Amino acid sequence: MKIGDAAIELAERRVEAERDAGVARIRAKLAGTSGRLVCDCGNPIGELRRRAMPNTDTCIDCATFLERQPNRRRA
């Protein structure tokens, strides 16, 4: 089974988002914010989710997306 172009495009978009997230992470650190407020994809990470999972850096959508990846690669 061949991976569709859409899946590749989605993966590439995520790589770009990860890069942007690095900048956001540094900004949050400088601002003294603990934990991520915004996911790599740009979605806000809900306060309840951050409270339940203080170390999470993904919104629920991305967490679900990552769960579904056959080969999970986290930076």
Ligand SMILES: [Zn+2]
């Ligand atoms: Zn997300």
